[in-house]
Structures are given as structure tokens and as C-alpha cells.
Amino acid sequence: MHYEEFRREYTAGGLTREMLVASPLRQFERWLEQSVQAGLEDPTAMVLATIDDQGRPWQRIVLLKGMSDGGFVFYTNHGSYKAEAIAGNPLVSLLFPWNELDRQVIVSGRAEKMSLAESASYFVTRPRESQIAAWASRQSRPVSARAMLQKQVQVLKEKFGNGDIPTPDFWGGYRVIPERIEFWQGGEHRLHDRFLYTKGEDDGWEIEQLQP
Structure with missing residues (x-):
């Protein structure tokens, strides 16, 4: 394959300072709403990058599950690689x-880790199968075969029956409090529009345009 041949022009539209609002969180919500209206398949999918205790970066896709207290919210097993990395850094x-x-x-x-009450408030809204999956999986740990996971799911289904499924104490939410947020809009001939919001000491936001 000739990877250098995969190229296209970005013509969806430009971005100017006048189009931006003062709060990057409000600007993000505006863009997210436009992504939903445009019919994107997974508009809340985001790549989460962490650094482990040996300084190695790692990335994975998780789903944004809300905006609260000035931060971006997602949920995971507290024993997962991502949670262990966050605990250290x-x-x-x-x-x-x-x-x-x-x-x-x-x-x-x-x-930052969210409270058990906040996590439980979201957990009860999950589909029942997803609730059971949270209990069944020791996320990021080795497993010899998928059949073992499926067996554990069946055991848990029998255990919980038709009753409510409690929130696991090893599962919960994280809130990412932003310090910098960049909005990137592709431009023709690689002259992209980039605007960086940086949080100031007074919790206000400064905006500067970056070269592409």
C-alpha cells in the first residue's frame, strides 16, 4: 500500500475567534450538539491517554457519559489499567x-475519582446486561478464554435474579477537570484553524490562535 496517497482536502468550514464563546466547556457542548445533529456514529467517543508508573503512555477509546462540575465524565473498573495509571499520575x-x-x-x-453516590446514580441507568458485565469483568486482567467470562455472567444472572443489581465497589466514575482545551477545524491546503483555551489563575480562560 502507498499510504502517502491517502489524502483529501478539508472543506467542511473554517473557525474564527468570533465564532467562539468565552467558556471552552460551552464551546465543546455546542460542537458536540452539532456532531449529534450531523448523525455521527459515536459522537461521545473519546481517546483517553494516560501515563503509567514507568512513564509509558497508553491510549484507548472510552465514552463520554456527561459533563459535571466543570469536567468530562467517564466510568471504568477501578482495577483497570487506565484507573491504575490515573492513581499514580x-x-x-x-x-x-x-x-x-x-x-x-x-x-x-x-x-479525579467521583464519589460512590455519583457513580451509583449513573449505574442504575445502565442496561441490566451492562450492569452484570461490570460485575463479571476484572477489567484488564488476563483471561484464558471468553467462555470463562460468559460463565461468570451466567452465575451472576442467577445470583441477582430479577432483583436490583448494586453498584460494584470496584467500579465508578472519573471526572477530567480541564486545564487546556484546543479546538481544531480542518482547512484547505492544510491551513487548519486552531484555538487553544488555557485556564488562568482566576479560573478564567485565555484564548489564543495557533498556527496549523
């Missing part, structure tokens, strides 16, 4: 790749 990065709109949003900030 809470500095993380998020990337929303809205390729169909020639857009991406990059978030740099600090991840």
Missing part, C-alpha cells in the same frame, strides 16, 4: 475525533 488527555466534520477537540487536565 492523574494528568490525562482526551481527544474527540470528529473526522466527518473535519474537527477535533483535545483536552488536557487532571482526572
